Amino acid sequence: MTVKRLSPEELLGLNKFAVDEEDAHIVLDKFICAGCQEKTCLVVCPAVLYTLKDGEINFDYAGCLECGTCRVVCKNKGIVKWNYPRGTFGVNFRYG
Numbered sequence: 001m002t003v004k005r006l007s008p009e010e011l012l013g014l015n016k017f018a019v020d021e022e023d024a025h026i027v028l029d030k031f032i033c034a035g036c037q038e039k040t041c042l043v044v045c046p047a048v049l050y051t052l053k054d055g056e057i058n059f060d061y062a063g064c065l066e067c068g069t070c071r072v073v074c075k076n077k078g079i080v081k082w083n084y085p086r087g088t089f090g091v092n093f094r095y096g
């Protein structure tokens, strides 16, 4: 049996997301983030949901893998809300 090796992008693309448009499960304070020098969130999110646009943190919770890494590494408390998505919402992991 041959096993095809998938790229990280291909593996992430297997997942399905039920996005809760009415209740973001992660919320940032843009003023705190603007003053954050480290911006560690930019390098730790496995889904690359934190990006820098015109010097500001840009974030979209829609593809969140619910790993919690951003919450752990954010030392400046710019993440003012981090919950798991409400029931029936969020990531649905699919393998292979």
Ligand code: SF4
Pocket (backbone or CB within 6 Å): 026, 044, 045, 046, 047, 048, 049, 063, 064, 065, 066, 067, 068, 069, 070, 071
């Ligand atoms: S919980 Fe994980 S996947 Fe979701 S935004 Fe934070 S680091 Fe990214």
Ligand code: SF4
Pocket (backbone or CB within 6 Å): 028, 032, 033, 034, 036, 037, 038, 039, 040, 041, 042, 057, 073, 074, 075, 076, 077, 078, 079
């Ligand atoms: S989310 Fe946390 S680590 Fe990222 S810019 Fe805001 S304060 Fe800094």
